[in-house]
Amino acid sequence: MGKAARNRVLVINSGSSSIKYQLLDPESSVVAASGIVERIGEDDSAIEHRAESATTERRVAIADHTAGLRLVFETFAATGHDLEKEGVRAVGHRVVHGGEVFYRPTLIDDDVVAAIADLAALAPLHNPANLAGIESARALLPGVPQVAVFDTAFFHGLPAAAKTYAIDAKVAAAHGIRKYGFHGTSHEYVSGRVSELLGRDAFEVNQIVFHLGNGASASAIRGGRPVDTSMGLTPLEGLVMGTRSGDLDPGIVAHLARSAHLDIDQIDTLLNRDSGLKGLSGVNDFRELRRRIDSGDEAARLAYEVYIHRLRRYLGAYLIELGGVDAITFTAGVGENSPQVRADALAGLARFGIEVDPAANTAGDRTARRISPPDAPVAVLVVPTNEELAIARSARRVVERLD
Ligand code: ADP
Numbered sequence: 001m002g003k004a005a006r007n008r009v010l011v012i013n014s015g016s017s018s019i020k021y022q023l024l025d026p027e028s029s030v031v032a033a034s035g036i037v038e039r040i041g042e043d044d045s046a047i048e049h050r051a052e053s054a055t056t057e058r059r060v061a062i063a064d065h066t067a068g069l070r071l072v073f074e075t076f077a078a079t080g081h082d083l084e085k086e087g088v089r090a091v092g093h094r095v096v097h098g099g100e101v102f103y104r105p106t107l108i109d110d111d112v113v114a115a116i117a118d119l120a121a122l123a124p125l126h127n128p129a130n131l132a133g134i135e136s137a138r139a140l141l142p143g144v145p146q147v148a149v150f151d152t153a154f155f156h157g158l159p160a161a162a163k164t165y166a167i168d169a170k171v172a173a174a175h176g177i178r179k180y181g182f183h184g185t186s187h188e189y190v191s192g193r194v195s196e197l198l199g200r201d202a203f204e205v206n207q208i209v210f211h212l213g214n215g216a217s218a219s220a221i222r223g224g225r226p227v228d229t230s231m232g233l234t235p236l237e238g239l240v241m242g243t244r245s246g247d248l249d250p251g252i253v254a255h256l257a258r259s260a261h262l263d264i265d266q267i268d269t270l271l272n273r274d275s276g277l278k279g280l281s282g283v284n285d286f287r288e289l290r291r292r293i294d295s296g297d298e299a300a301r302l303a304y305e306v307y308i309h310r311l312r313r314y315l316g317a318y319l320i321e322l323g324g325v326d327a328i329t330f331t332a333g334v335g336e337n338s339p340q341v342r343a344d345a346l347a348g349l350a351r352f353g354i355e356v357d358p359a360a361n362t363a364g365d366r367t368a369r370r371i372s373p374p375d376a377p378v379a380v381l382v383v384p385t386n387e388e389l390a391i392a393r394s395a396r397r398v399v400e401r402l403d
Pocket of ligand 1: 213288
């Protein structure tokens with residue numbers, strides 16, 4: 001057990017009021033334990049911890065991220081994994097915004113912490129929460145290397161034409177305004193799996209990846225490198241999401257300020273938390289949306305149609321940007337689990353070589369698989385994402401360089 005345990009990486013995804021975590025072996029991909037601490041700072045905080053087949057649940061007031069992580073370590077110890085005694089190879093932290101500074105997995109020291117804090121202006125909802133997880137883990141596991149893996153990193157090298165917003169260039173330069181892109185860990189992992197599944201070198205493959213979860217994004221990837229992505233300066237741009245609007249006329253912001261007398265924070269909240277599927281239909285969960293559509297709810301139907309319309313708009317744009325594709329892939333909660341979204345997103349495109357085989361599309365398989373007819377020119381795939389594994393592997397690569 002000793003050596004195997006020491007090879008494991010603890011992956012931490014620390015949000016504003018939650019900590020998701022996983023203890024796994026980056027080589028074998030075997031997950032020893034995982035869980036989530038929710039509602040940090042509220043009276044009814046809770047931890048749900050899964051180790052082997054057993055789930056431990058506790059409701060207890062958790063004041064802050066350090067208390068949350070301490071409870072995680074106690075729960076690990078109580079269920080057979082004493083992290084402080086057994087040791088872990090590294091802690092890998094998901095960090096949402098790396099700005100222009102970070103585009104590789106990075107060993108965390110005081111300077112890196114300060115730089116991530118400086119980037120909070122670009123990601124006020126995310127980076128401070130990510131930092132709280134980093135600070136807590138550094139305090140609780142002082143001897144263990146901590147590695148930051150950035151959601152923006154994969155998109156760092158986007159072509160200038162794709163990443164530049166057409167606003168006053170001096171204003172943009174002064175405020176770091178460009179397209180950064182997010183969900184990069186997922187797009188990188190999934191697109192790499194696609195090349196493997198097709199049995200081709202990454203540099204030969206043109207592909208589009210749709211990451212459709214609560215947040216949603218699309219990317220166009222040529223030869224292993226992204227050439228465009230739907231999220232922008234922030235994760236608000238692009239596809240219709242659970243609670244985010246995605247693309248809209250920027251004039252709407254000024255109009256809301258003047259006509260509805262909303263201040264900028266109210267508009268930010270409206271667009272990030274009360275828009276998207278939730279704003280249109282009242283629900284952000286896709287399964288509930290489907291139930292409402294099936295019971296004849298017109299608002300839910302319209303929300304779904306707007307969602308699909310936006311997906312197809314990006315599909316069309318990226319098909320042309322890439323000059324044709326070898327593969328189109330769906331991943332994350334909705335992408336992996338909704339045959340209807342996949343079928344509707346790609347309906348009527350046989351003339352472009354894009355077809356979905358209905359039987360393969362609805363097969364209840366949870367593994368990576370092809371859902372287009374075997375002879376169709378474009379491979380349509382479902383590939384489960386695994387951001388934790390990708391973060392663990394990145395963290396391991398960084399610590400290997402220290403040996
Ligand atoms: P996050 O962005 O929070 O990581 P996920 O990737 O877990 O999100 O995706 C969450 C979304 O996936 C929710 O809208 C949920 O309803 C949807 N989803 C999960 N399972 C299914 C399913 N079987 N069918 C349709 N949608 C599903």
